[in-house]
Amino acid sequence: MNSEFKFIQPGEVRVRFAPSPTGFLHIGSARTALFNFLFAKKNNGFFILRIEDTDKERTRLEYEQDIIENLKWLGIEWDEGPDIGGKHGPYRQSQRGEIYEKYLKKLLEEGKAYYCFCSPEELEAERQYLLSIGQPPKYSGKCRNLPKEIVEKYKKERKPFVIRFKVPPKKVWFNDLIRGKIEFDMSLSGDFVIAKGFDSPLYNFACVVDDFEMRISHVIRAEDHISNTPKQILLQEALGFPTPYYAHIPLILGPDRSKLSKRHGATSISEYKKMGYLPEALVNFMALLGWNPGDSREFFSMSSLIKEFSLENVQKSPAVFNIKKLDFLNGFYIRQKPLEKLTELCVFYLIEAGLIKVEFAESQYPPAYGAKEIVPVYKISETGEEINIETIKKIVEIYQQRLKRLSEIVELTDFFFKKELTYEKNLLKWKDMNDEEVLKALDRLENVLHKIKEWDRKKLEETLMEEARKFSEDIGKEAGDRGYLLWPFRVALTGKKASAGPFEIAEILEKEKTILRIKRAKELIKSS
RNA sequence: GGCCCCGUCAUCUAGUGGACUAGGAUCCAUGGUUCUCAGCCAUGGCACACGGGUUCGAAUCCCGUCGGGGCCA
Numbered sequence: 094m095n096s097e098f099k100f101i102q103p104g105e106v107r108v109r110f111a112p113s114p115t116g117f118l119h120i121g122s123a124r125t126a127l128f129n130f131l132f133a134k135k136n137n138g139f140f141i142l143r144i145e146d147t148d149k150e151r152t153r154l155e156y157e158q159d160i161i162e163n164l165k166w167l168g169i170e171w172d173e174g175p176d177i178g179g180k181h182g183p184y185r186q187s188q189r190g191e192i193y194e195k196y197l198k199k200l201l202e203e204g205k206a207y208y209c210f211c212s213p214e215e216l217e218a219e220r221q222y223l224l225s226i227g228q229p230p231k232y233s234g235k236c237r238n239l240p241k242e243i244v245e246k247y248k249k250e251r252k253p254f255v256i257r258f259k260v261p262p263k264k265v266w267f268n269d270l271i272r273g274k275i276e277f278d279m280s281l282s283g284d285f286v287i288a289k290g291f292d293s294p295l296y297n298f299a300c301v302v303d304d305f306e307m308r309i310s311h312v313i314r315a316e317d318h319i320s321n322t323p324k325q326i327l328l329q330e331a332l333g334f335p336t337p338y339y340a341h342i343p344l345i346l347g348p349d350r351s352k353l354s355k356r357h358g359a360t361s362i363s364e365y366k367k368m369g370y371l372p373e374a375l376v377n378f379m380a381l382l383g384w385n386p387g388d389s390r391e392f393f394s395m396s397s398l399i400k401e402f403s404l405e406n407v408q409k410s411p412a413v414f415n416i417k418k419l420d421f422l423n424g425f426y427i428r429q430k431p432l433e434k435l436t437e438l439c440v441f442y443l444i445e446a447g448l449i450k451v452e453f454a455e456s457q458y459p460p461a462y463g464a465k466e467i468v469p470v471y472k473i474s475e476t477g478e479e480i481n482i483e484t485i486k487k488i489v490e491i492y493q494q495r496l497k498r499l500s501e502i503v504e505l506t507d508f509f510f511k512k513e514l515t516y517e518k519n520l521l522k523w524k525d526m527n528d529e530e531v532l533k534a535l536d537r538l539e540n541v542l543h544k545i546k547e548w549d550r551k552k553l554e555e556t557l558m559e560e561a562r563k564f565s566e567d568i569g570k571e572a573g574d575r576g577y578l579l580w581p582f583r584v585a586l587t588g589k590k591a592s593a594g595p596f597e598i599a600e601i602l603e604k605e606k607t608i609l610r611i612k613r614a615k616e617l618i619k620s621s
Numbered sequence: 622g623g624c625c626c627c628g629u630c631a632u633c634u635a636g637u638g639g640a641c642u643a644g645g646a647u648c649c650a651u652g653g654u655u656c657u658c659a660g661c662c663a664u665g666g667c668a669c670a671c672g673g674g675u676u677c678g679a680a681u682c683c684c685g686u687c688g689g690g691g692c693c694a
Contacts, residue, residue, distance in 0.1 A: 229693085378633095428660080505658095
């Protein structure tokens with residue numbers, strides 16, 4: 094056991110997620126938040142959200158809102174915070190100035206920190222010099238022992254200053270819950286700045302104060318904070334705070350194995366949301382990036398993650414962000430979604446793309462008493478024709494297993510919402526068919542379809558499957574190759590080389606439109 | 622430049638000295654399933670960074686090399 098540092102005693106689990114609102118919620122931070130959340134819930138502990146907004150230059154409210162909104166969207170909620178109208182908001186460092194000031198003064202009074210009046214130019218010159226003689230750049234400690242009178246004089250002159258921490262030149266170690274013992278020789282490190290003034294504490298200092306004040310038991314954060322840890326431990330020692338447990342989780346990397354960033358493409362949760370990824374897929378995916386259940390299970394809901402999560406099963410090595418796997422999981426969760434819910438989600442994308450529009454009208458069937466109900470009415474944008482939500486549901490249904498992202502619903506089903514289809518006439522040809530044969534197929538379809546009375550996918554299938562088999566023989570092709578009739582049929586309806594099955598599409602399109610599209614295809618063939 | 626972390630298929634990973642001719646998932650390929658696509662099913666492809674030790678025996682322990690990454694400025 095380390096006798097020098099006072100480690101926190103086992104007890105209540107309290108963890109925090111402490112983002113700086115200097116950007117949108119990043120996939121990497123979201124995973125850190127998730128691991129903290131899972132650890133808290135698994136251990137009946139508390140999860141706290143602390144917004145580290147001390148950098149006034151780069152902090153933006155927009156980012157803070159994005160972080161909060163997306164955490165909620167993912168299903169990560171915090172348990173505690175200042176009261177805001179009955180609910181609890183997040184803690185904000187910007188609102189905790191007095192607390193930092195108190196501890197800053199304490200360190201100063203006890204001689205554990207000091208005023209430094211060195212100018213940025215001086216510091217820069219010193220750095221350059223050290224570098225030039227092959228030494229690591231490290232603050233010289235010039236202001237460490239400035240006489241009191243000088244300090245007072247400078248302060249009276251309002252000379253700009255920063256506050257530096259007197260780093261004791263000793264070895265510092267901690268036992269990382271994921272990596273084991275990590276040791277640093279702090280004699281190699283210079284006295285670092287802990288505040289740029291009483292009203293602007295810096296990261297390491299504010300973090301240590303808050304972790305103590307919030308009684309954080311476990312600091313779970315990304316690996317890039319490992320080198321901050323010894324500084325924080327020294328600060329804790331100087332302030333008489335216990336040292337919490339630390340767990341540094343591995344980074345998420347881009348395909349080139351460097352830290353995931355903008356140049357690798359989308360990095361923020363909101364972008365993934367917009368692209369049509371489901372929160373359950375993202376959560377499942379992020380959890381598996383660096384954690385595994387110890388067996389070969391792959392699918393995890395938030396509640397099963399809470400049950401299974403353990404820091405012991407967190408990986409040491411960084412994980413490459415693999416979008417193919419995310420797509421796979423997202424496809425899986427889309428297939429699992431109840432149709433009703435999925436339709437709601439897809440409608441949003443269809444409206445966004447301008448394929449349909451929504452208007453609100455009074456219900457034709459008002460409730461027995463009280464105000465009339467307002468119901469949404471969906472219309473096809475191009476024609477103004479009303480489209481029933483039940484119809485949209487059917488469209489979504491036949492594409493449910495084909496979607497990897499919700500946004501794909503647009504390109505996949507646009508033909509349902511278009512008056513005219515535009516496609517290359519040769520697309521109508523199956524294998525070696527010529528114009529004449531395509532025309533024959535379309536004529537045949539038109540004839541057969543006309544006669545069908547019960548217009549549903551089952552009846553259509555029965556009739557057309559039979560017809561298709563006959564047709565290939567009639568035009569002297571390979572017997573049983575139904576493609577000679579079915580392919581032109583499907584292309585005439587969709588204008589696409591890949592789509593859902595023609596019978597289900599025809600059912601949704603209904604008789605009139607189906608036959609109209611066949612006629613259009615005939616015109617297309619003849620027009621050349 | 623200094624310090625620190627990491628190293629099993631292309632990717633996420635199982636593996637904690639013998640059950641490993643290294644398992645699962647994604648991915649890729651092939652085949653099956655009502656024309657296509659998707660889904661589903663089946664089959665196949667692909668890895669212990671390298672070199673030394675320790676040991677009867679090493680992916681697993683130790684050392685070194687190499688490689689990747691992070692932090693500081």
